[in-house]
Amino acid sequence: MKKTKKALAMLMAAAMAATVFTGCGKEEEQKGSQESASSKEEGDSSGKKELSMWFWGASDYQREAMDKYLIQAFNESQDEYELTVEYRASVDNDIAVALSGGEGPDIVYGSGPAFVAGYAAEGLFLNLDKYSEQYGWKERVLDPCYEICTIDGSLYSIPGALTSTGVFYNKKVLEDNGWEVPATYEQLVDIMEQAKEKGLYAGLTGAKDWRYTNEMYVGMMLTHVAGPEVMYKVLTGEQKWNSPEVAEAMNVLVDWYKNGYLAGDDYWNFDFNEAAMMLANEQSPFFYGALNVFQFIKNIATEEQCDNIGFFPLPNYDGSTDHRASLGSICSFSINSQCKNPDGAAMVLDYMLTSDFSAGMSSQWPGYWGMPLKDLTQIDMEQYQGIYKEYMKTCTDIVKSLDEGDFAYGAATCFPASTYEACIDIDTVWFGEATVEEYLDNMDKAFAEDVEKKSVATIPKPAF
Incomplete structure (x- = not known):
C-alpha cells in the first residue's frame, strides 16, 4: 500500500x-x-x-x-x-x-x-x-x-x-523587412540577428510564473538537433542522455537562451498571452511554441492580426530538408x-x-x-x-x-514523469548553476527511476 x-x-x-x-x-x-x-x-x-x-x-x-x-x-x-x-x-x-x-x-x-x-x-x-x-x-x-x-x-x-513545437511567424514583419520564410537553420538565425539590430525581439515566448515552459524548447532542440534516431535510442534505453548528440542539442539551446532568441531578458517576464500579443503587434518576426499557441493568438488578436500569422517547423540543424515533427x-x-x-x-x-x-x-x-x-x-x-x-x-x-x-519526440507527451521533471532544469545550465553534462547526468538518473517504476510509455520508432 x-x-x-x-x-x-x-x-x-x-x-x-x-x-x-x-x-x-x-x-x-x-x-x-x-x-x-x-x-x-x-x-x-x-x-x-x-x-x-x-x-x-x-x-x-x-x-x-x-x-x-x-x-x-x-x-x-x-x-x-x-x-x-x-x-x-x-x-x-x-x-x-x-x-x-x-x-x-x-x-x-x-x-x-x-x-x-x-x-x-x-x-x-x-x-x-x-x-x-x-x-x-x-x-x-x-x-x-x-x-x-x-x-x-x-x-x-x-x-x-x-x-508539435515550431515557429509561428508574422507575415507582415517578414514582408516589411524583405525577409523570406527561412528554409534553413542558418537563414532563421540570420533573420533573428537582423531583428535584434532593428530593435525587435529575435523571437518571442514566455515563462512568467511557469518554468515548465522550458520543456518545449528542450523537446524542440532534441527533435531538430539531436534527431529522431538518437532520441529513439535514448528513450528506449539504448543510448544515454549524457551522450555527444544530446549534449550538442542542449548546448544549442543554451546558446539560444544566451543570444536572446527566446524573448531575451523578458523570457521570465512574459506569459504566452503577452508574448502572443507582441507577435500580433509586429514586435518580432517569430514566436516559438506548440500548436496550442494558435488559441492564445485567437484570444488576444484582431481578425486582421490573426490573418498575418503563419507556422513552419524549425529547420533542422544539420541542414537536412525533411519537415520533421515532434510526436x-x-x-x-x-x-x-x-x-x-x-x-x-x-x-x-x-x-x-x-x-x-x-x-x-x-x-x-x-x-x-x-x-x-x-x-x-x-x-x-x-x-x-x-x-x-x-x-x-x-x-x-x-x-x-x-x-x-x-x-x-515532444517532452510532455513522450518523456515519463521523473524524466519530464528533470528536463525542466535546463535553466540551471542557463544560469551557470550546472553544466550540460551535469544536467544530462540528472536526466539519466531520472530516466532510470522511470524505468524501475515501469512508467515509460511505448516509444514508436521513426523512419531512419
Missing part, C-alpha cells in the same frame, strides 16, 4: 506540472470554475445513463464549442447515454486526488500519453483493447499516436489533438476503472476520434482539436479562413510527417 501511495503522489506532482501546456495556460485555467455543462437541464429524467468528464477551466467561446460539437452532438447522436462535462480550474490535480480514492469522472482527461502509464500501472484506467477492436481505432489513428498510448501492447488512452498529443482521454458505464464512455471516445468532430471543434477553437487521424487530410480546407485555416493546414502537414515516420 505504501508503494501505491508513493507512486500516486509522484503522479499527482507530474499532473500538476503539465497543466499549462495542455490547456490555455496557467493564467487562463485560474479563470475557470467548477461548472458543468450538459445538453439537458440538471436532474434530467429521460432515463439515460449518466457519463461524466472533467475538463480544464475553458473560456466562454471554448465552452460553447465543447457544448455544440461534443456534449450536444454526442447526446443527440444516441438515446442511451447522457454526457456531462464539468469545468475545473485545477483539473489535473483534482483527477489525481479523485483517482487515488477510487473516484473521479468516467472519462478521464489527462495531460498526455506519458502520464497515463503510471495510472495504468496502478490499475486506475481500463484496458481499451476491446473497444479499439470494436470501433477500429487502430485503423483510424496515426500509427505513432496510437502506439504512444499503449503499454505492453495494450491501449489505455486515446490521443487528443496533435501538437505530441496535447492531451489524452482514458476510462476510469471505476466507471459504471464503460461502453458508453467508449462511445464518447469513438465520437471524438472522427474528422467531423475535429473539423467542427477547430472551426471555433483553433489550436486544440486537430485529432491525429489518418483521414484528417481529407477535410475540406475551404470551409476555414484565416487562423483556423492555418491551424488545420499545419495539422495536415504534421499528419503527413507522422505518417511517413518523420518525427522525434
Whole structure:
C-alpha cells in the first residue's frame, strides 16, 4: 500500500506540472470554475445513463464549442447515454486526488500519453483493447499516436489533438523587412540577428510564473538537433542522455537562451498571452511554441492580426530538408476503472476520434482539436479562413510527417514523469548553476527511476 501511495503522489506532482501546456495556460485555467455543462437541464429524467468528464477551466467561446460539437452532438447522436462535462480550474490535480480514492469522472482527461502509464500501472484506467477492436481505432489513428498510448501492447488512452513545437511567424514583419520564410537553420538565425539590430525581439515566448515552459524548447532542440534516431535510442534505453548528440542539442539551446532568441531578458517576464500579443503587434518576426499557441493568438488578436500569422517547423540543424515533427498529443482521454458505464464512455471516445468532430471543434477553437487521424487530410480546407485555416493546414502537414515516420519526440507527451521533471532544469545550465553534462547526468538518473517504476510509455520508432 505504501508503494501505491508513493507512486500516486509522484503522479499527482507530474499532473500538476503539465497543466499549462495542455490547456490555455496557467493564467487562463485560474479563470475557470467548477461548472458543468450538459445538453439537458440538471436532474434530467429521460432515463439515460449518466457519463461524466472533467475538463480544464475553458473560456466562454471554448465552452460553447465543447457544448455544440461534443456534449450536444454526442447526446443527440444516441438515446442511451447522457454526457456531462464539468469545468475545473485545477483539473489535473483534482483527477489525481479523485483517482487515488477510487473516484473521479468516467472519462478521464489527462495531460498526455506519458502520464497515463503510471495510472495504468496502478490499475486506475481500463484496458481499451476491446473497444479499439470494436470501433477500429487502430485503423483510424496515426500509427505513432496510437502506439504512444499503449503499454505492453495494450491501449489505455486515446490521443487528443496533435501538437508539435515550431515557429509561428508574422507575415507582415517578414514582408516589411524583405525577409523570406527561412528554409534553413542558418537563414532563421540570420533573420533573428537582423531583428535584434532593428530593435525587435529575435523571437518571442514566455515563462512568467511557469518554468515548465522550458520543456518545449528542450523537446524542440532534441527533435531538430539531436534527431529522431538518437532520441529513439535514448528513450528506449539504448543510448544515454549524457551522450555527444544530446549534449550538442542542449548546448544549442543554451546558446539560444544566451543570444536572446527566446524573448531575451523578458523570457521570465512574459506569459504566452503577452508574448502572443507582441507577435500580433509586429514586435518580432517569430514566436516559438506548440500548436496550442494558435488559441492564445485567437484570444488576444484582431481578425486582421490573426490573418498575418503563419507556422513552419524549425529547420533542422544539420541542414537536412525533411519537415520533421515532434510526436505530441496535447492531451489524452482514458476510462476510469471505476466507471459504471464503460461502453458508453467508449462511445464518447469513438465520437471524438472522427474528422467531423475535429473539423467542427477547430472551426471555433483553433489550436486544440486537430485529432491525429489518418483521414484528417481529407477535410475540406475551404470551409476555414484565416487562423483556423492555418491551424488545420499545419495539422495536415504534421499528419503527413507522422505518417511517413518523420518525427522525434515532444517532452510532455513522450518523456515519463521523473524524466519530464528533470528536463525542466535546463535553466540551471542557463544560469551557470550546472553544466550540460551535469544536467544530462540528472536526466539519466531520472530516466532510470522511470524505468524501475515501469512508467515509460511505448516509444514508436521513426523512419531512419
